[in-house]
Amino acid sequence: xxxxPEPLTRLHPTRLSxxxxxxxxxxQLTSRLGMLLGAxxxxxxxxxxxxxxxxxxxxxxxxxxxxxxxxxxTQGLHVATGLAIVPLLAVKLWSVYPKLFRWPPFRxxxxxxxxxxxxxxxxxxxxxxxxxxxxxxxxxxxxSFFFTTAHYWTAWILAGALLIHIGVKLPVVRRALxxxxxxxxxxxxxxxxxxxxxxASAIGxxxxxxxxxxxxxxxxxxxLGPRDPRVGPQGLPVNKTAAGAGVTTAAAGPGYRLEVVxxxxxxxxxxxxxxxxxxxxxxxxxxxxxxxxATATWTGVRIRDLAAAVGGQPGASVRVESxxxxxxxxxxxxxxxxxxxxLTLLALTVNGEPLDLDHGHPCRLIAPNRPGVxxxxxxxxxxxLT
Amino acid sequence: xxxxxxxxxxxxxxxxxxxxxxxLAAGYGVAGLVTDPSVAKxxxxxxxxxxxxxxxxxxxxxxILIGLLATRWLPQWARPAVQGALLVTATLTAVALPLxxxxxxxxxxxxxxPRDYHRGYLIAVAAIWLTTATLLALRAARSRxxxxxxxxxxx
Numbered sequence: 001x002x003x004x005p006e007p008l009t010r011l012h013p014t015r016l017s018x019x020x021x022x023x024x025x026x027x028q029l030t031s032r033l034g035m036l037l038g039a040x041x042x043x044x045x046x047x048x049x050x051x052x053x054x055x056x057x058x059x060x061x062x063x064x065x066x067x068x069x070x071x072x073x074t075q076g077l078h079v080a081t082g083l084a085i086v087p088l089l090a091v092k093l094w095s096v097y098p099k100l101f102r103w104p105p106f107r108x109x110x111x112x113x114x115x116x117x118x119x120x121x122x123x124x125x126x127x128x129x130x131x132x133x134x135x136x137x138x139x140x141x142x143x144s145f146f147f148t149t150a151h152y153w154t155a156w157i158l159a160g161a162l163l164i165h166i167g168v169k170l171p172v173v174r175r176a177l178x179x180x181x182x183x184x185x186x187x188x189x190x191x192x193x194x195x196x197x198x199x200a201s202a203i204g205x206x207x208x209x210x211x212x213x214x215x216x217x218x219x220x221x222x223x224l225g226p227r228d229p230r231v232g233p234q235g236l237p238v239n240k241t242a243a244g245a246g247v248t249t250a251a252a253g254p255g256y257r258l259e260v261v262x263x264x265x266x267x268x269x270x271x272x273x274x275x276x277x278x279x280x281x282x283x284x285x286x287x288x289x290x291x292x293x294a295t296a297t298w299t300g301v302r303i304r305d306l307a308a309a310v311g312g313q314p315g316a317s318v319r320v321e322s323x324x325x326x327x328x329x330x331x332x333x334x335x336x337x338x339x340x341x342x343l344t345l346l347a348l349t350v351n352g353e354p355l356d357l358d359h360g361h362p363c364r365l366i367a368p369n370r371p372g373v374x375x376x377x378x379x380x381x382x383x384x385l386t
Numbered sequence: 387x388x389x390x391x392x393x394x395x396x397x398x399x400x401x402x403x404x405x406x407x408x409x410l411a412a413g414y415g416v417a418g419l420v421t422d423p424s425v426a427k428x429x430x431x432x433x434x435x436x437x438x439x440x441x442x443x444x445x446x447x448x449x450i451l452i453g454l455l456a457t458r459w460l461p462q463w464a465r466p467a468v469q470g471a472l473l474v475t476a477t478l479t480a481v482a483l484p485l486x487x488x489x490x491x492x493x494x495x496x497x498x499x500p501r502d503y504h505r506g507y508l509i510a511v512a513a514i515w516l517t518t519a520t521l522l523a524l525r526a527a528r529s530r531x532x533x534x535x536x537x538x539x540x541x
Contacts, residue, residue, distance in 0.1 A: 020450075087477040090449075097446055120412065123438040130437050133481060138490025138498055144429035153418040153425065160412025167404030170397060189457065190466045198470030202477045209478070209510050223506030224482050226490075232497035241494045358495070 016101035022189075025095050027176035029192050033092040033199075034173065038162065040085050044128075045159050047078035051289060052152055054371060057335070065341040068368040072287040075371065076214040079291025080207055082132045087202035089125055091195065114168055121161035127154050136226045136290045213292040229294035233356040236286065236294050239372060242357040245324040251378045256362050258346075262310025262384035271362045275348060277301045282343040288372040298366045300347035303382070304340055312384035314340050320365050321381040332374040333385070338367045346379060449476055463529065464522055471518040475511055482507045 053061045054071065064070075106112040128151065134140070135147050143150070166173075190198065212222025216229050227237050242248045250256070258274060260267040269277075280302050287293040307318055318339040324330040338344055344367040348355065355361040360377030367375065419425055453472055457465050484490065485503040492498045 083481055086480050087473065090477050090480075091473070093441070093446065094450070097450075100442060119438070122442075123434050124415075126437045126441055127434050131433075134484055137484035138492070139484045139487070141489065143433060145426040145433070146424040149422050149424045150419070150430055153415045153422060156415025156418065157412050158415075160408045160410065160415060163404050163408030163411060165408075167401045167408060170401050170404070174397070190469045194466045194470060195473075198473045201470065202474040205474055205478055205510060205514060206481050209506070210481070223501065223509050224485055224503060225501065226485060226499060227497065228500045231500040237497035237500075238495055239498075241492075243494045244492070 013101070014103045016103065017098040019101075020098040024190060024192060024195060025098070026192070027172055028179065028181070029195070030092065030095045031173045031176040032196065033088060033095060034169075037085065037088045037092050038166065040081050040088060041125075041158065041162055043081045044078055044085070045155055047074045047081070048152070048155055050074055051078065051371060055374065063335065063337070063369070065337040065344070065368045065370075068284060068343065071369050071371060072214065072285050072293045075287060075289060076211070076291055076293065079132070079136060079214075080211050082129065083206050083210060084203045085125075085129055086133075086206065087199050089129060091199050093122065117161055117164050117168075120157060121165050124154050124158035124161055128158055138226070138290075214287075216294070225292070226290070227288070227292035229292060232294075233358050234296075234350055234353055236296050236350065236359065237288075237292060238358045239288055239290075240377070242361075242378070245322075245327070245378065247323040247378045248357065250323045250380075251357060251361055258363065258379065259381045260306050260310050260383075261381065262307060262312045263386055264311025267310060271348070274301055274346070274363060278305065279348075280342070280345060282345055282366070282368075284343060284366050284368055286366075286372050286375060287370070296350050297352070298345055298347035299349045299352075300345040300363060300366075302342060303334065303344045303346060303365070303367075304342065306346065306382055307339065307384045310384060317385045319381075319383045319385055320376045320379055321383070322376050323378040323380045329373045330376070332365070332376045334365075334367060338370065341368060343368045346382070463525065467518050467521050467525070471514055474514050478510055478514070479507075482510070 051071075051074070054063050057063070106115055131143055131147055131151055131154075134143060135151070140147065208218065208221060209224040210222055210226070212218035212220065213225035213227040213229065215222075219225065219229055222228075229237065232238050242251055256271060258267075258269045260269065278301070279299050281297060281299045283295060283297050285293045285295045303318055303320075304312075304314070307316065312318070315336050316339065317336060318334040320332055320334065322330040334344065344365075346363045347360075347366045348363050350356075350359055355364060360379070363379050364377040365375050365379060419430070420427070453469060456472060457468055460468055482503065485499060485501075486507050488499060488503060490499050
């Protein structure tokens with residue numbers, strides 16, 4: 001019989017989980033972290049589903065045009081909470097890490113199924129957090145799949161696997177939280193309270209370092225904000241440039257005409273014709289699904305005035321098309337609350353200047369309480385749907 | 387799943403409800419992934435396995451090892467603060483890394499990743515460790531004071 005030298009025998013599967021000696025790990029710690037993490041995942045799921053439903057509304061869904069900043073808050077919360085999950089998830093996984101090496105790996109069939117569902121849970125959680133971070137950092141190449149739909153479907157897997165996990169662990173969690181808080185024997189290093197303080201500090205640092213991308217007063221100290229609401233052409237960030245959309249020639253050319261289509265006919269308007277129509281001004285944010293936002297003052301023609309000019313009735317939806325071709329975001333539909341809202345404009349100027357080509361010159365849609373991907377730029381056609 | 391004798395009937399039913407709801411939601415997600423043509427299956431699986439195995443077999447053991455080595459030779463009283471600071475630094479790094487690498491920059495769009503993220507990351511890390519150093523200094527001063535008082539009382 002071969003006797004392995006001492007350090008190697010310690011790596012035998014039956015002993016592996018005993019390598020982890022921290023006395024800090026306990027059902028109490030894991031339960032507390034789990035509750036915080038569960039709440040954070042719930043916030044991300046709810047705000048994420050909301051953003052999905054606004055872009056792909058199911059039949060039962062209704063989204064108002066006011067308050068103007070509501071989507072800005074829910075989507076800002078989605079990204080900020082997602083980033084706050086990083087330290088929570090890291091410590092939660094650390095607290096149960098030795099269990100990964102338990103031997104034998106499972107007791108019976110039911111236990112095997114439960115452990116497999118944990119793989120699903122951990123994989124989905126890591127997937128959501130890492131793809132979210134890559135997406136706000138605009139680094140798409142490691143994800144050779146379409147982020148939006150993959151992130152959406154995996155959110156359902158994460159939510160489902162989490163519900164299963166809570167269902168299985170409910171008695172353990174209840175016992176752990178009901179147990180009198182025993183003072184752990186003075187161990188070398190962090191106490192439970194110290195660890196939770198460190199997690200809170202990590203959340204604080206990450207939030208302060210990034211949230212200025214949507215909270216303008218913090219823009220100066222958010223040194224790791226993927227966007228700066230003050231930076232861009234005309235002091236406003238851009239997600240897709242005219243060159244990127246391939247519209248530079250069509251948008252800058254003198255032959256531009258806006259087509260307005262409705263029940264009573266078709267209008268073809270030049271930029272001069274649009275400027276001659278009654279102009280209105282609105283202060284509205286551009287709110288990106290990636291979690292940044294920036295408010296600007298827009299001036300232009302009300303969509304409801306354009307709709308009325310071609311015989312559109314209040315309560316109709318309005319479809320807006322871009323000069324851009326071949327992008328899923330080149331058209332968007334304004335549901336009745338947004339189409340009728342007096343703040344919804346076909347903007348010709350921003351902050352008192354004609355729109356920069358990258359902001360959608362000759363004209364762009366700007367409506368209250370909507371994701372930026374639906375604020376169509378380089379508008380070529382407005383159609384009242386009947 | 388019901389197992390323990392102490393578990394009440396309400397709890398058992400709640401557990402069954404949670405598990406059933408979870409199976410439905412996860413099943414909906416898996417079905418959506420499989421049928422959605424916009425999700426490339428092979429890259430999706432490859433990515434998911436990479437992050438799962440990368441985390442479980444590389445990042446987590448490495449983090450534990452670094453934490454162990456970095457605090458090994460520290461005096462007992464200094465360990466908690468340094469461990470906490472290591473945790474904050476590590477998780478901040480996970481968020482900052484894609485920004486620092488900067489592959490998301492776009493030549494035609496200066497508003498995409500507009501900041502100097504090397505500088506931002508250094509500032510954030512410096513703030514974390516300066517705070518930690520201050521906490522440790524305060525702690526050291528306090529413990530010296532206490533031991534001095536104790537010493538006076540004894541003499």
